[in-house]
Amino acid sequence: MGNEPPELVQKRLWVQGRKFRYEVNRLRLPNGVEGEWDCVRHPGGALAVPITPEGQLVLVRQYRFAAQGRLLEFPAGTVEGGEDPLTTIQRELQEETGYRAHTWRSLGEFFLAPGYSDEVIYAYLATDLAPLAHPPDQDADEDIAVVLLSPQALQAAIDRGEGVDAKTIASFFLARRFWGGADFKER
Known part of the structure; x- marks a missing residue:
């Protein structure tokens, strides 16, 4: 064959x-x-690994109906029809976290669950973060809390199996490889 x-x-x-x-x-x-x-069939998603100048990771704790609980995730969103994934995640980062990144780097793309879905995640490293002067209101159908964690704290949560989703775990390890280590401090 x-x-x-x-x-x-x-x-x-x-x-x-x-x-x-x-x-x-x-x-x-x-x-x-x-x-x-x-x-x-899914139009794809875009995700940011946002890192503050102090080396903190910006995540969200979000209620997910299918999991029947709140998961710790990097900010992400569905790519809208014809939209560039980078445009999607730039908007989502601001909407979900109240931060804007001035520097973006592609971490690559990957299938989320190819056994039953064609969804591709486009992952980006987002640095040179600054809080927005006037953060937008969250969407009415989202239950999100912003969480700042050190890379070590996120690694510990992953190691303990504490409700961290797969796209966040995969992107965390991609970012560590591209960033050059585990501390994520601005260079």
Whole structure:
């Protein structure tokens, strides 16, 4: 068997939600076997690893219905139709945390859960932070608290399994690699 893709036999849309859609696809594999695969189609998300000049990480503690609790996360948001992911996260950082970053660096992109979703996260390092003079009001459907943590405190929370989501964990380790270590202090 080579690298040829499976053949799409049938696509059925089951649910069209506010931010994503759920499909069931019937595929014929290169070996002739047919089966059904479920997929959540998502426009993608953008995430910032914001670091203050003092080396503190800016996170949010946000209520997540699917997890039935509050998770510790880096600020993130859904990429709106046709929007550049950097534009998305620049807006989201301000809306969710009340900070603006003057320097942005791409950390790369990754699939969040490719076993059932095509969602890609575009991760950025956000530095040269400054608080906004007049932070915008949060969206009415968000329950968010801003949290400043040292990299060591976030690492400890991850090690203890304390409600830190996967995109935050992955981006934390990408940022450490790009930033050049664990202390995250401005150079």
